[in-house]
Amino acid sequence: MNSSQIYTKRRYTLSLVFGIFALFVCTVSYAEDLLPSWNDGAAKTAILEFVAAVTDENGKDYVEPSKRIATFDNDGTLWVEQPIYSQILFAVDRVKTLAPEHPEWKTKQPFKAVLEKGPEGLMVAGKKGVIELLAATHTGMTAEEFEEVVKQWTATAKHPKFKRPYTQLVYQPQLELMAYLRQSGFKVFIVSGGGIEFMRPWTEEVYGVPPEQVVGSSVKTEFQLKDGKPALVRLPEINFIDDKAGKPVGIYQHIGRRPILAFGNSDSDMQMIQYTMAGEGRRLGLFVHHTDADREYAYDRKSHVGTLDKVLDQAGAKGWIVVDMKQDWKRIFPGK
Amino acid sequence: MNSSQIYTKRRYTLSLVFGIFALFVCTVSYAEDLLPSWNDGAAKTAILEFVAAVTDENGKDYVEPSKRIATFDNDGTLWVEQPIYSQILFAVDRVKTLAPEHPEWKTKQPFKAVLEKGPEGLMVAGKKGVIELLAATHTGMTAEEFEEVVKQWTATAKHPKFKRPYTQLVYQPQLELMAYLRQSGFKVFIVSGGGIEFMRPWTEEVYGVPPEQVVGSSVKTEFQLKDGKPALVRLPEINFIDDKAGKPVGIYQHIGRRPILAFGNSDSDMQMIQYTMAGEGRRLGLFVHHTDADREYAYDRKSHVGTLDKVLDQAGAKGWIVVDMKQDWKRIFPGK
Numbered sequence: 001m002n003s004s005q006i007y008t009k010r011r012y013t014l015s016l017v018f019g020i021f022a023l024f025v026c027t028v029s030y031a032e033d034l035l036p037s038w039n040d041g042a043a044k045t046a047i048l049e050f051v052a053a054v055t056d057e058n059g060k061d062y063v064e065p066s067k068r069i070a071t072f073d074n075d076g077t078l079w080v081e082q083p084i085y086s087q088i089l090f091a092v093d094r095v096k097t098l099a100p101e102h103p104e105w106k107t108k109q110p111f112k113a114v115l116e117k118g119p120e121g122l123m124v125a126g127k128k129g130v131i132e133l134l135a136a137t138h139t140g141m142t143a144e145e146f147e148e149v150v151k152q153w154t155a156t157a158k159h160p161k162f163k164r165p166y167t168q169l170v171y172q173p174q175l176e177l178m179a180y181l182r183q184s185g186f187k188v189f190i191v192s193g194g195g196i197e198f199m200r201p202w203t204e205e206v207y208g209v210p211p212e213q214v215v216g217s218s219v220k221t222e223f224q225l226k227d228g229k230p231a232l233v234r235l236p237e238i239n240f241i242d243d244k245a246g247k248p249v250g251i252y253q254h255i256g257r258r259p260i261l262a263f264g265n266s267d268s269d270m271q272m273i274q275y276t277m278a279g280e281g282r283r284l285g286l287f288v289h290h291t292d293a294d295r296e297y298a299y300d301r302k303s304h305v306g307t308l309d310k311v312l313d314q315a316g317a318k319g320w321i322v323v324d325m326k327q328d329w330k331r332i333f334p335g336k
Numbered sequence: 337m338n339s340s341q342i343y344t345k346r347r348y349t350l351s352l353v354f355g356i357f358a359l360f361v362c363t364v365s366y367a368e369d370l371l372p373s374w375n376d377g378a379a380k381t382a383i384l385e386f387v388a389a390v391t392d393e394n395g396k397d398y399v400e401p402s403k404r405i406a407t408f409d410n411d412g413t414l415w416v417e418q419p420i421y422s423q424i425l426f427a428v429d430r431v432k433t434l435a436p437e438h439p440e441w442k443t444k445q446p447f448k449a450v451l452e453k454g455p456e457g458l459m460v461a462g463k464k465g466v467i468e469l470l471a472a473t474h475t476g477m478t479a480e481e482f483e484e485v486v487k488q489w490t491a492t493a494k495h496p497k498f499k500r501p502y503t504q505l506v507y508q509p510q511l512e513l514m515a516y517l518r519q520s521g522f523k524v525f526i527v528s529g530g531g532i533e534f535m536r537p538w539t540e541e542v543y544g545v546p547p548e549q550v551v552g553s554s555v556k557t558e559f560q561l562k563d564g565k566p567a568l569v570r571l572p573e574i575n576f577i578d579d580k581a582g583k584p585v586g587i588y589q590h591i592g593r594r595p596i597l598a599f600g601n602s603d604s605d606m607q608m609i610q611y612t613m614a615g616e617g618r619r620l621g622l623f624v625h626h627t628d629a630d631r632e633y634a635y636d637r638k639s640h641v642g643t644l645d646k647v648l649d650q651a652g653a654k655g656w657i658v659v660d661m662k663q664d665w666k667r668i669f670p671g672k
Contacts, residue, residue, distance in 0.1 A: 066546055143588055187548070200592045210402055211592030212523070212549075221588055223581040223607055230607070230614040232588050239589075245559040252479055252557055252568050253575075254590060256536045256547030271559055271566070278566040 034180040037173040037331040043286070043323045047177065050284040051184050054260060061282040065185035069259040071251060071272060072178070074192035074199060074216075076265040076306040077288055078207060080159065080169040082297040084119050085305060087198050090153050092119050094137035102136075111136070123304075135236030138195065139219055143232040150201045164333075167206045171288075173329045174263075178207060181261070189259075191215045191251055193243035193268055197234075215254040217242045244268050248275035265290070266306040273311075273320055285320045287311055292326040370516040373509040373667040379622070379659045383513065386620040387520050390596060397618040401521035405595040407551075407587060407608060408514070410528035410535060412601040412642040413624055414543060416495065416505040418633040420455050421641060423534050426489050428455050430473035438472075447472070459640075471572030474531065475555050479568040486537045500669075503542045507624075509665045510599075514543060517597070525595075527551045527587055529579035529604055533570075551590040553578045580604050584611035601626070602642040609647075609656060621656045623647055628662040 038044040053061040054068065075081035095105070095114045105111035110129035113121030122133060138146065154167050162169055178188045190209050192199060196216030203209045218239040221232045242250040248271055251259065262269070262276035265288040273285035289308060290299050300308040315322050325332070374380040389397040390404065411417035431441070431450045441447035446465035449457030458469060474482065490503050498505055514524045526545050528535060532552030539545045554575040557568045578586040584607050587595065598605070598612035601624040609621035625644060626635050636644040651658045661668070 066540065069548075189548075196589075196592070204402065212405075212525075212590065214592065218589060221585050223584040223611065230584070230610040232584055232611070248559045248566070248568055249557050253532075253554060254548065256532070256550065274566040275559065275568070 034183065035173070035176050037176055037329060039328055039330050041328050043321050043328045046284065046321050047286075050261065050282065051181070053282055055184050063260055063281060067257060067260065068181075068184070068186040069189065069255060069257050070178075070181050070186045070261040071189045071191040071215075071255075071259040071263070071276070072174070073264040073266075073269045073272070074190050074194055076290065077263055077269070078170055078174050078190070079166065080162070080296065081265075081306050082290075082299065082303075083160065084123075085194065086157075086166045087194050088119055088122055089157065090150070090198065091133050091137045092122060093153060093157060094149070095133065098136070131238070134219070138198075139234040139236040141234055142226065143197070143221065143234065146197055146234055147201050150198055154202050162333075167202055168335075169333060170206055171329070172331045172334045175207065175334065177263075178209070182208065186261070187213065189213045189215060189251075189255060191242065191247050191262075191272060193217055193241070193246075195219075196242070215242055215250045217246075245271045247272035251275065260284070262286070263288070264311075266308050267310045268307075270311055277318065277320070285318075287315065287320060287322050289322050289324050291324050292329075292332070295332045296325060298326075370519065371509070371512050373512055373665060375664055375666050377664050379657050379664045382620065382657045383622075386597065386618065387517070389618055391520050399596055399617060403593060403596065404517075404520070404522040405525065405591060405593050406514075406517050406522045406597040407525045407527040407591075407595040407599070407612070408510070409600040409602075409605045409608070410526050410530055410552075412626065413599055413605070414506055414510050414526070415502065416498070416632065417601075417642050418626075418635065418639075419496065420459075421530065422502045423530050424455055424458060425493065426486070426534065427469050427473045428458060429489060429493060430485070431469065434472070467574070470555070474534075475570040475572040477570055478562065479533070479557065479570065482533055482570055483537050486534055490538050498669075503538055504671075505669060506542055507665070508667045508670045511543065511670065513599075514545070518544065522597070523549065525549045525551060525587075525591060527578065527583050527598075527608060529553055529577070529582075531555075532578070551578055551586045553582075581607045583608035587611070596620070598622070599624070600647075602644050603646045604643075606647055613654065613656070621654075623651065623656060623658050625658050625660050627660050628665075628668070631668045632661060634662075 035044060053059055054063040056062055072078055075085050092114055095111055099105055099115055105115060110121065110125035110133055113125060114133065122130065125133065154165065157166060158164060159166055159169055181188055188209055190199060190203060190213065194216050196214055196218045199216055200211040200214050203214050204211065220235045220237040220239040222235055224231055224233050226233065240246065240250065247269065251272065258279040259276045261284045262272050263286045264273060269287065277283045277285050287308065290297050290306065292298060299306065300312060311320065371380060389395055390399040392398055408414055411421050428450055431447055435441055435451060441451060446457065446461035446469055449461060450469065458466065461469065490501065493502060494500060495502055495505055517524055524545055526535060526539060526549065530552050532550055532554045535552055536547040536550050539550050540547065556571045556573045556575040558571055560567055560569050562569065576582065576586065583605065587608065594615040595612045596615065597620045598608050599622045600608060605623065613619045613621045623644065626633050626642065628634060635642065636648060647656065
């Protein structure tokens with residue numbers, strides 16, 4: 001081998017090494033660029049490693065695309081749930097809107113309390129009162145009519161602290177994560193304790209999640225011929241509560257496959273994560289921990305919404321990832 | 337213009353005419369090639385025109401892809417439902433399999449009748465008896481265990497007339513139609529009166545419809561810690577009957593959007609078609625009419641399964657398409 005040959009060979013080897021290195025750098029940077037609002041740390045690493053593992057066709061953890069199911073809770077996981085669930089504020093606003101048609105509400109509980117004190121009136125209404133309010137505000141109309149009411153509310157109502165529409169108070173890091181998962185062949189579902197029809201009118205536009213990939217609590221509906229026209233009418237009766245142990249049930253009913261990734265933020269999501277993690281093969285379970293009083297809210301064990309208590313006790317032993325909002329999220333909301 | 341120029345111009349014009357003609361022929365043939373098992377006729381034309389209309393971005397009937405929802409009934413619409421629903425035969429086979437563990441069934445109805453007479457024993461069991469059999473054969477196990485049982489049965493059981501596995505007795509024209517719809521940006525769902533978990537283990541492989549796009553009847557399930565492991569246990573209690581007026585309800589619960597195309601084969605699908613057709617914009621509602629005693633079965637108004645009676649009376653006035661199996665389908669089953 002003469003010097004020219006050696007040179008050529010060395011150059012070739014160097015090119016190869018640089019090439020592989022460049023490919024490696026590109027791959028990693030590329031993946032990281034897809035989650036720009038996530039700070040480097042254990043949570044981001046866990047997500048990137050998990051997605052890399054289940055999408056690597058030659059790896060032992062490979063999962064075929066059709067089985068890449070990811071489920072996300074909504075309130076507190078994808079959008080703000082403080083000071084109270086948006087759906088409660090929707091119900092309160094709806095009572096105020098409908099009050100002129102119901103003069104009897106001025107003296108009848110729980111409507112009287114809600115009209116006088118707003119959401120706090122609802123807090124003391126008890127379970128029976130809440131169901132009465134739900135019936136008065138969410139039922140007795142067709143599916144299309146309710147959809148219209150929800151669209152109007154989300155277009156106009158504003159959050160008391162942030163003074164922005166609720167649909168703008170969604171978490172930017174989660175929007176990026178859902179997009180990254182979809183890009184990696186996942187099908188992303190919402191699995192929420194909230195009303196399924198309260199979410200569906202806007203989840204596609206806001207989260208990129210179409211109505212058929214939203215699982216939630218529901219009232220019974222009935223097929224009727226209304227003025228000769230077929231319509232679905234919403235009845236004042238609970239059909240399904242998609243919360244706590246109801247979440248795995250809702251997933252089974254609706255999706256029919258066990259998720260490989262699930263993301264929640266409270267003890268109400270624990271059963272969904274347990275169910276997800278108990279499947280065979282590699283799994284990822286995550287919880288948002290609200291630790292950022294400045295940019296959003298800080299709450300956990302004693303909060304009246306989104307209580308995160310048992311999860312914090314068990315996360316370490318169970319291998320659940322606790323995402324620290326303050327540490328792990330560079331930005332909270334889109335455009336901020 | 338000299339003769340050479342005239343010749344060139346004429347040649348150019350001719351080429352253009354032939355070109356356009358060839359393009360036209362190609363376009364039409366291309367579309368027809370996607371439905372090779374459909375004979376030319378009113379039904380095929382209605383399908384091709386409908387799909388062309390809703391996918392034409394410049395047309396007045398354009399529907400954006402996310403709203404192109406198509407729903408298909410299963411029994412009698414996608415696979416054979418005679419002499420009796422496959423799920424009934426599954427339940428009967430299951431009783432026979434489990435009988436050694438239940439010596440009391442030898443004297444206890446409806447099990448005694450089923451063990452002695454097969455499906456006919458079930459036919460006389462009445463509603464209470466059917467529910468008892470459903471409980472004994474479809475519940476009391478985990479979701480995964482039931483899936484395994486269904487997979488084993490579909491892999492081994494054979495149809496009494498055709499001597500082939502039931503999953504081979506699916507209609508080739510419908511497989512082509514579902515593929516054509518998907519290729520045209522549709523999302524295809526099954527909406528069946530049959531058990532949702534009886535279908536999901538094989539619909540993806542057989543129809544290309546993933547579990548999350550299957551809507552059906554269901555039993556209640558419960559999230560339990562079974563031997564310390566989280567599991568979903570199937571309970572002997574009806575959760576939802578996805579039949580007749582239940583179909584639009586199931587569609588609303590599960591899909592959350594009104595289909596623009598729906599395909600059934602019996603009066604039990606009528607409400608689904610009514611609901612579909614009552615939406616705004618262009619819609620297509622179709623029914624399979626089983627008219628082919630030689631290649632499959634011939635039945636309608638008086639059949640004990642898949643009764644097609646009210647539909648036949650109203651189809652003309654309502655603009656529903658009745659697909660005549662004998663006339664409209666070139667082939668019935670794959671590979672035949």
